[in-house]
Amino acid sequence: MPPRKTPTARQCRVGIELRKMRQHAGLALAEAAALLGTDRTTISNTESGRFGVSGERVRAWADGYGCPDEAYVAALRAMAEERVKGWWEDYRGELASGALDLAELEHHAVGIRSVQIVNLPGLLQGEDYARAVFAQAVPQPSAARRRRWLSHRLKRRDVLDRDNPPVCTFLIHEAALRMVYGSPEIARAQLGYLLSESDRDNVTIRAIPFAAGGLPETGGSTQYVRGPVPQLDTVQMDTATGPVYLDAETRLVNYRAVLDRVEDMSLDPQESRDFIRRIAQQA
Numbered sequence: 231m232p233p234r235k236t237p238t239a240r241q242c243r244v245g246i247e248l249r250k251m252r253q254h255a256g257l258a259l260a261e262a263a264a265l266l267g268t269d270r271t272t273i274s275n276t277e278s279g280r281f282g283v284s285g286e287r288v289r290a291w292a293d294g295y296g297c298p299d300e301a302y303v304a305a306l307r308a309m310a311e312e313r314v315k316g317w318w319e320d321y322r323g324e325l326a327s328g329a330l331d332l333a334e335l336e337h338h339a340v341g342i343r344s345v346q347i348v349n350l351p352g353l354l355q356g357e358d359y360a361r362a363v364f365a366q367a368v369p370q371p372s373a374a375r376r377r378r379w380l381s382h383r384l385k386r387r388d389v390l391d392r393d394n395p396p397v398c399t400f401l402i403h404e405a406a407l408r409m410v411y412g413s414p415e416i417a418r419a420q421l422g423y424l425l426s427e428s429d430r431d432n433v434t435i436r437a438i439p440f441a442a443g444g445l446p447e448t449g450g451s452t453q454y455v456r457g458p459v460p461q462l463d464t465v466q467m468d469t470a471t472g473p474v475y476l477d478a479e480t481r482l483v484n485y486r487a488v489l490d491r492v493e494d495m496s497l498d499p500q501e502s503r504d505f506i507r508r509i510a511q512q513a
Contacts, residue, residue, distance in 0.1 A: 239331035242279030341456035362412030436496035
């Protein structure tokens with residue numbers, strides 16, 4: 231396949247997983263090249279995401295590396311064979327690549343579990359609230375750019391309406407529920423929108439009150455996105471310089487444990503809805 235100019239995080243993930251397979255098999259690049267009948271450059275460029283790879287080649291390399299997990303290999307083959315242009319590509323060149331990678335990650339997700347400390351989840355933001363959040367950006371972008379940000383943010387919500395939507399659990403801290411963006415009226419309307427979204431069969435909202443105390447390893451927004459198999463899960467974290475994506479096995483295990491602890495600290499879904507209603511009445 232020809233070299234890619236700007237591989238997405240999901241495209242790079244296929245290469246990352248092939249590198250993990252090779253390393254798990256204890257093979258250096260030269261050894262793998264000899265085993266697979268190719269050259270070191272091809273393997274290196276494929277593992278970096280610079281070269282695409284066919285599903286057939288994923289199968290051949292997995293067999294060569296002795297990978298025994300059929301479900302994992304099948305899921306990786308499916309990722310390699312994706313050729314459909316997603317809606318987020320319409321924003322390429324206008325939005326940061328990390329925002330597009332996040333939309334692609336959510337689009338393919340089997341499940342999503344997130345913890346939000348100061349902002350409400352992007353997938354659950356109403357239009358006025360999202361517009362008010364973007365108004366706080368530094369440096370302040372042009373009005374046209376903010377409109378594109380808003381359009382992208384609202385389009386992400388469509389994933390909740392698709393056939394077989396991801397099963398989502400949103401752990402939202404009281405600080406985020408009480409944070410006022412725009413005006414008290416916008417805040418109340420946003421909390422009402424949260425309550426309506428919590429009626430979805432695939433959406434669970436759990437509030438974390440101040441009284442729950444300190445949280446483990448949650449300095450900002452963290453989202454755990456489940457892939458078709460556990461090996462293809464991804465942790466996405468928001469930072470001041472953009473989203474960060476983690477996929478190392480140890481990181482995945484650690485963040486599953488962190489989210490388990492945070493969920494244990496949160497109110498149950500019905501208590502959370504009552505809690506949100508009380509905050510809305512006080513806003």
